[in-house]
Amino acid sequence: MSLPNLDKLVAGKGVYICNDTTEVTKVMDGIFVLEDTVFSTLKVEGVDALSSYVSTPATAIKAGAYIRPLDGAKFSGVTLTSGSVAILIG
Secondary structure (H helix, E strand, O other): OOOOOHHHHHOOOOEEEEOOOOOEOOOEEEEEEOOOEEEEEEEEOOEEOHHHHOOOOOOOEOOOOEEOOHHHOOEEEEEEEEOOEEEEEO
């Protein structure tokens, strides 16, 4: 059985922990939310797409959430207002 996306779940290319409000610009396969976290931006190809992933951006995303880009895209940047996340390097 082939599991071509397994590396995206187990962070096969590594992780980067973001725990401040400085924008992180990397190629990202996904984001694990480590504690209740408020995002100020979530970029796909340099364009903020936060409202496509979070219905109420000013409300914290609960710890344990796993956010993946839609349709095979990659996240390109993220900025937090509060909280911390593990970014899966793409």
